[in-house]
Amino acid sequence: EAQVTQNPRYLITVTGKKLTVTCSQNMNHEYMSWYRQDPGLGLRQIYYSMNVEVTDKGDVPEGYKVSRKEKRNFPLILESPSPNQTSLYFCASLGTSGGGRTDTQYFGPGTRLTVL
């Protein structure tokens, strides 16, 4: 079954304690992305990756790091979390066919993060 998995699904942590949210996809997709969702703000892109070792900033990258060492994995790292990073996080991957005309973005189930 084609899917994007995220772990953990729920996390409560304290300010300053480094954490990693993992993301993995089994569809051999080149493109992966991280979003955060906040009430009234919709989804905002944090980072995205066009392929292995290729990453770029989205609209809200401050306070986050990513790496893409393998095609299937795209972890999101919060080196020193702060309360304003409390949010719902989504990982997504995108596969292409037909020159990009028929591509579809698949989303993971989301990670609810609370930083106290």
Next chain:
Amino acid sequence: AQTVTQSQPEMSVQEAETVTLSCTYDTSESDYYLFWYKQPPSRQMILVIRQEAYKQQNATENRFSVNFQKAAKSFSLKISDSQLGDAAMYFCAYRRSYTSGTYKYIFGTGTRLKVLA
């Protein structure tokens, strides 16, 4: 920079009736994609429908259809014969063409749809 605007934070519709959700966007590009995503209480993001800007024909998927007005930069979603299962948050999204070399998505702030029995 591209922007996506959903001006209706919340809407209600009676079961079996038709409702239209609005979305406007701003871009200087001529080739791009537009999407509507549904997010039910489970929080899962579900693709409802997509429109390619180079296509003049409006996309349809069963009870869901769009009214794509390229010149006006408008992309509304029409849900016909509304069902209780349609109750969700709906997000409009924009993406540049594949030829731009990036898959960056821009989402609107969402419209919460309530379906009344």
